[in-house]
Amino acid sequence: MVKRIRLRGHHLLCLEQFRGLGYSPSFVANFVRVRSALGEPGVEVELTDGADAICAACPFIRDGACGRDTGVYARDRLVLARLGLAAGARLPFAALRELLAAAFPPGTPAPACAGCTWLAAGVCYPGQEEPPGPLK
Numbered sequence: 001m002v003k004r005i006r007l008r009g010h011h012l013l014c015l016e017q018f019r020g021l022g023y024s025p026s027f028v029a030n031f032v033r034v035r036s037a038l039g040e041p042g043v044e045v046e047l048t049d050g051a052d053a054i055c056a057a058c059p060f061i062r063d064g065a066c067g068r069d070t071g072v073y074a075r076d077r078l079v080l081a082r083l084g085l086a087a088g089a090r091l092p093f094a095a096l097r098e099l100l101a102a103a104f105p106p107g108t109p110a111p112a113c114a115g116c117t118w119l120a121a122g123v124c125y126p127g128q129e130e131p132p133g134p135l136k
Contacts, residue, residue, distance in 0.1 A: 004044045005037060008052045009079035010072055011108070012100055013110055017124035022106035023059050045096050049087035050078050071115050080110040104136050 004098060007015075015035060022028040034053045037043060060068035065070045082103045084098075104110045113119045 002042060002044050003037065003040065004046050005034060005073070005093075006046045006052045008048050008050065008072070009076035009083075010112055010116075011052060011054050012079055012083075012096065013104065013112060014118070016100075016106075016117075019123055021118075021123055024057070027057045027059065028056065043093045044090055045084055045093050046090045047080060047087050049073070049080070065069045069117070074113045076078065077115070079110070082110075082112070 004097055015038065018031055018035060020028060020032070022031055038045075051058075051061055051066075055066070058066075060066060066072050069083050083099050085091075085099075113124070116124075118124055
Protein backbone atom coordinates (compact mmCIF):
# COMPACT_ATOMS: atom_id res chain seq x y z
CA MET A 1 0.00 0.00 0.00
CA VAL A 2 1.28 3.45 -0.95
CA LYS A 3 1.62 5.99 1.83
CA ARG A 4 0.05 9.25 0.65
CA ILE A 5 0.65 12.64 2.25
CA ARG A 6 -1.38 15.72 1.32
CA LEU A 7 0.67 18.89 0.87
CA ARG A 8 -0.20 22.39 -0.26
CA GLY A 9 1.98 24.18 -2.79
CA HIS A 10 3.92 26.58 -0.60
CA HIS A 11 4.73 23.90 1.96
CA LEU A 12 6.81 22.18 -0.71
CA LEU A 13 9.21 25.11 -0.40
CA CYS A 14 9.00 25.17 3.39
CA LEU A 15 10.10 21.53 3.65
CA GLU A 16 13.63 22.35 2.55
CA GLN A 17 13.87 25.44 4.73
CA PHE A 18 12.32 24.12 7.94
CA ARG A 19 14.61 24.84 10.89
CA GLY A 20 12.60 23.46 13.79
CA LEU A 21 10.65 26.65 14.41
CA GLY A 22 6.90 27.11 14.20
CA TYR A 23 3.71 28.46 15.66
CA SER A 24 3.64 26.07 18.63
CA PRO A 25 5.47 23.00 19.97
CA SER A 26 2.76 20.72 18.54
CA PHE A 27 3.06 22.40 15.13
CA VAL A 28 6.83 21.86 15.14
CA ALA A 29 6.47 18.21 16.24
CA ASN A 30 3.93 17.58 13.49
CA PHE A 31 6.15 19.25 10.88
CA VAL A 32 9.05 17.00 11.94
CA ARG A 33 6.77 13.92 11.65
CA VAL A 34 5.55 14.90 8.18
CA ARG A 35 9.04 15.75 6.98
CA SER A 36 10.39 12.44 8.28
CA ALA A 37 7.53 10.48 6.69
CA LEU A 38 8.30 12.06 3.32
CA GLY A 39 11.79 10.57 3.51
CA GLU A 40 10.40 7.03 3.64
CA PRO A 41 10.58 4.96 0.44
CA GLY A 42 7.58 4.99 -1.88
CA VAL A 43 5.75 7.98 -0.38
CA GLU A 44 3.31 9.68 -2.71
CA VAL A 45 2.29 13.33 -2.38
CA GLU A 46 -1.20 14.51 -3.18
CA LEU A 47 -1.18 18.23 -3.86
CA THR A 48 -3.94 20.34 -2.35
CA ASP A 49 -4.94 23.97 -2.40
CA GLY A 50 -6.12 23.95 1.18
CA ALA A 51 -5.14 22.65 4.59
CA ASP A 52 -2.70 19.76 4.43
CA ALA A 53 -0.75 17.39 6.70
CA ILE A 54 1.43 20.25 7.97
CA CYS A 55 -1.58 22.50 8.64
CA ALA A 56 -3.14 19.73 10.73
CA ALA A 57 -1.40 21.04 13.86
CA CYS A 58 -1.53 24.75 13.04
CA PRO A 59 -3.29 26.79 15.73
CA PHE A 60 -4.57 29.23 13.07
CA ILE A 61 -6.56 26.74 10.97
CA ARG A 62 -10.29 27.47 11.18
CA ASP A 63 -12.77 25.23 9.36
CA GLY A 64 -10.00 23.94 7.10
CA ALA A 65 -8.78 27.42 6.11
CA CYS A 66 -5.85 29.57 7.18
CA GLY A 67 -7.08 32.16 9.64
CA ARG A 68 -3.77 34.02 9.83
CA ASP A 69 -2.36 34.63 6.37
CA THR A 70 -4.59 34.75 3.32
CA GLY A 71 -1.45 35.17 1.18
CA VAL A 72 -0.76 31.46 1.55
CA TYR A 73 -3.32 30.71 -1.16
CA ALA A 74 -1.54 32.94 -3.69
CA ARG A 75 1.76 31.31 -2.70
CA ASP A 76 0.22 27.86 -3.24
CA ARG A 77 -0.97 28.85 -6.72
CA LEU A 78 2.42 30.31 -7.66
CA VAL A 79 4.29 27.17 -6.64
CA LEU A 80 1.88 24.79 -8.37
CA ALA A 81 1.86 26.89 -11.56
CA ARG A 82 5.67 27.00 -11.65
CA LEU A 83 5.72 23.20 -11.28
CA GLY A 84 3.06 22.80 -13.98
CA LEU A 85 0.87 20.89 -11.53
CA ALA A 86 -2.60 21.36 -10.09
CA ALA A 87 -4.34 20.54 -6.84
CA GLY A 88 -5.30 16.88 -6.87
CA ALA A 89 -2.14 15.76 -8.68
CA ARG A 90 -0.42 12.77 -7.12
CA LEU A 91 3.18 11.82 -7.62
CA PRO A 92 6.05 10.16 -5.78
CA PHE A 93 7.84 12.52 -3.43
CA ALA A 94 11.17 11.74 -5.12
CA ALA A 95 9.80 12.91 -8.49
CA LEU A 96 8.30 16.01 -6.89
CA ARG A 97 11.66 16.94 -5.35
CA GLU A 98 13.26 16.76 -8.80
CA LEU A 99 10.60 19.10 -10.19
CA LEU A 100 11.12 21.48 -7.27
CA ALA A 101 14.90 21.57 -7.74
CA ALA A 102 14.46 22.45 -11.41
CA ALA A 103 11.74 25.07 -10.83
CA PHE A 104 13.22 26.67 -7.70
CA PRO A 105 17.04 26.82 -7.65
CA PRO A 106 18.43 25.94 -4.22
CA GLY A 107 19.61 28.75 -1.97
CA THR A 108 17.48 31.50 -3.48
CA PRO A 109 14.13 32.63 -2.08
CA ALA A 110 11.38 31.77 -4.53
CA PRO A 111 8.97 34.45 -5.75
CA ALA A 112 6.28 32.52 -3.90
CA CYS A 113 8.09 33.31 -0.62
CA ALA A 114 7.59 37.06 -1.02
CA GLY A 115 5.60 38.39 1.91
CA CYS A 116 6.05 35.28 4.04
CA THR A 117 6.59 36.15 7.70
CA TRP A 118 9.09 33.29 8.12
CA LEU A 119 11.28 34.65 5.32
CA ALA A 120 11.07 38.17 6.77
CA ALA A 121 12.09 36.78 10.18
CA GLY A 122 15.27 35.33 8.66
CA VAL A 123 14.32 31.73 9.32
CA CYS A 124 14.97 30.51 5.77
CA TYR A 125 17.95 30.16 3.45
CA PRO A 126 21.72 30.41 3.92
CA GLY A 127 23.21 30.99 7.33
CA GLN A 128 20.50 29.13 9.21
CA GLU A 129 21.12 26.03 11.28
CA GLU A 130 20.54 22.70 9.61
CA PRO A 131 16.98 21.34 9.59
CA PRO A 132 16.11 18.58 12.05
CA GLY A 133 16.25 15.09 10.60
CA PRO A 134 17.14 14.08 7.07
CA LEU A 135 14.88 14.76 4.13
CA LYS A 136 15.90 12.12 1.63
